[in-house]
Amino acid sequence: MFYQLINFGNEEFHAYPDKSLYWKRVNTLIVSDLHIGKSISYAKNKQFLPPYDTKEILNKIFVSLDKIKPSNLIIVGDLLHDVFSTLSLKDQDHKNLSQYMKNTDFIWIKGNHDENIQIEGFKNLTNYKIDKFLFTHIPIKTSLFQICGHYHPKVKISHRGKTIFKTCFVHNEKIFILPSFGILTGGLDIHSKQISDVLGKNNLSIYPVGQDKVYKL
């Protein structure tokens, strides 16, 4: 899998088409907004999405961990969709997770969807700091560089008379927002008010995620 090199806060990051971000210097893999168990949460409202999202998200994570073998895995919020989501984690899933936790430190930063939920083996934090970088679900007021999730950014691209929407990594000078790592998760336009309020409108670096490649605009 090819990655796209991203410079942010004078550090080099690798953006992967599976929507994970790797910080090589500190051997840390970062993902966001997995929304594990979204299908089962929807099922309680009688929207019967295929119940395979948890399995697929975990597989995706495991593939990435096998390949990169990071010492840390930081989840910047919304690992779970809601309290029902834990129902979709089977015994075997817990076993697999424990296995990976032997070599990788799982750092779970709580998001708005999973604030009050616990899973064994995960470190629960509201934010986490490495050097000048703060990892948090929703950006806060700080002089540090921030790496966040929450917004599921996507970008509208108009080119040669066609308009498409693509999930993307996006950052300004101080704030980096990851795309959602989930399977059944939608997205929000980076020029929507919610994201503009955080990132502003100008000087954005945008990296749309393609099938096997992350692009740079």
Add this chain to the structure above:
Amino acid sequence: MNINKSNPLLLHPLNKWMEKKKWSWFPHQIETFYYVRTGSDVVVFAPTGAGKTLTGFINPIDDLIKLKKFKGLHTLYISPLKSLANDIVRNLEKPIKELDLNISFQVRTGDTTPYKKQKQKQKPPNILITTPESLALLNSYENAKEFFHNLKYIIIDEIHTFLDNKRADLLSLNIERLQTFSPNLQRIGLSATLKNKQDAKKWLCRKKPKIVSYENSVLPKIKILESKERIPWSGHMATYSINEIYKEIMKSKLTIIFVNTRAQAEYMFKNLWLINKKKLKIAVHHGSLEKNLRLKVENNLSKGLVDCVVATSSLELGLDYGDVEKIIQVGAPKGINRLLQRVGRSNHNLNTPSKAILVPTNRFEFIEAKAAIEEIKKNNLDKIDLKEGSFDVVAQHIFATACAGQFNINDLYKEIIKAYPYKKLKLNDFKQLINLIQDGGYVLKNYDQFKRIFQLRENKNIYKLVNKRETRKYRMNVGTIIENPMLKIKLGTKTLGNIEEVFIQNLSQGDSFIFAGQVLEFQSMKNNLVQVKRSKSLISKIPSYSGGRMPLSTNLANSVRALLAKSNMWDLYPEQITQWLKRQKYISNIPKKDEYLVEQFPRKKNFYTVIYTFAGWHANQTLGFLLLRGFKEFNYKPLGFVANDYAIVLWSLKEAKEIKTILNLGLLDKHLENYLEETSIVKRLFRDNAIISCLIERRLPGMEKSGKQVLFSSDLIYTVLKKNEPDHILLKSSYEDAKKNMIDYDRLREILKKIDKKIILKKLTSISPLAVPIILEINRENLSKKETDEYILEDLENEILKEANVLSIN
């Protein structure tokens, strides 16, 4: 039966009214009356103007008068269009009021207010005029059985529009439900003339089936507009002829101008206003307009208060506006049946011919118009194929049934297979559909605690809805017509109608566009409302609506092809058409009846390949997909394709040099399976299936979820499902739909079998005259989205890198 000697209708309650109007009964009315009275289900075929609507009501009115003060619902009248339902009410009103008959009648459609609907349920009229969707809703109420248990007749108007689509499936299931509620129910179908009348009979009739047919010998007078202006090579807007169209409107008392798309309607309307020096009263009517605007136009039309209405198919069916003198069809006729239907809107007097003028908007359409006139002279109608019932509609029906109360699945299954489209529905598929409604029907039984319907413990055959809140969700999802995501347009606080989200996405603040005949400036989009203000701008976009594209009938397509090849006829055409064809012949080639012309040329930064199959839109669409795959295999980096009724154009970043190698039967054999698996056609059909089967919800006003996200998540569901559960019933249903929709597979196969020997390949330096119309269609949305997305991203990135003088990535 000797109808002349004993006309039983002379004793009919309406006979007085007929006499007063100096009208006499038609033979088919007498015949229908007789058959229905003796217990037959009947389909009546008659042309417009032959009292078709009245024919349906003859028996119900006779019954109701004899029964005296019948309380409750007696007759149900199903109309394919809301506008038609309103028109029927107006027509029924005349005799009933004039004769002061004690018969109540009302209309019930999506436009009826909740208050009125509630009142109708408490105190039903004798005659209810409604649509298939409203009928389905009525059947989903707990008291449906009491509401319908005395129903005597169901009249299906314009039944020919209900034979080959999912609405037909929905309607057929609901008719069977009514038959269960009221076993004595009789069915009356009203239809325009049809090539395959027996099929319509099979679809509808159960009791002593009968066909009543009345053929009209007066042929319509149809001509092509004789224009002094230049007919453009391309385009669909008929701007060239606007002054001549205006003159035609002035000549007649009341004209309906039919166009093929909503965008054309807006454009035509705007252009007529610009030259409206005589201050003629001109109105516009199409399905996206707010209902009040539509109703106003319909009212004015029936009262003769307008001079001209520009309309789409929204005014096409059955409307009985007696004063319409002339029909102008702008754009290609597309089919013989459809053209006849539209032409039939004028001059509802049987003995004088309807008058119509065809206005081709480009040169291809001129040939098509010419061909259509020839076929009508020969009375060569198009055949309508019955379809097998779709699974998703059954799922929706199961949900509806559960909303009405607990049900026995065996009884339901027996009822469903009585409906003609579902004669062959397998019990196993039916059970999977039950599971689909229950909890999504996945192999992985994850949702036990969240079921929508459940089996009773004491009787496993009986299912019940988990709670009543679910009924609301069914009612929001009812129906089989899935429109593209639409947004409401607000001018101040006034709603003008609905516009496609895709169109708005391509607008920036300050851009102007035309809607409801006004030039509007786009201001903002909030909460799914598009805020606009009036604009004086002269440059404006026209909203494009992707729905409603009618394919050219096979029948007419063949005729066009033959006509084009007759070069000895060219000199009879207007000079410009002749020149166009001669120029094409000079620059490139005119294919003979059995030849296939292929042209290739560079244009802007891309390479174009145009293939003239004349195979009709369906076959061309399929071929386009297959070629896209073929091009990909040869690494031509295809960006997309557009197919119309005559041709296909593909454009790619690299030249498709081996087109002759690609274009043969192998293409079909090699890619057929992948084709169904991978094209976004199945994905899009899956979205429709997921919504119709109520697996996912339609976007509703006030709901946060935008239409784009619905599309998005149904794509995600499709991907996840295909990977994990390829045998799921909804995937099966989507594939079946895809196959059914690809009606021209066989024909495509025939073409590809012989095409390699019949290809005439022309390498050109630029676009040919014949290619112009299709090239202009390119800005429409295209498929194979995933791949195109990648190319666009790659291309854009490269362009930016080039601008920045960076030679390569990485």
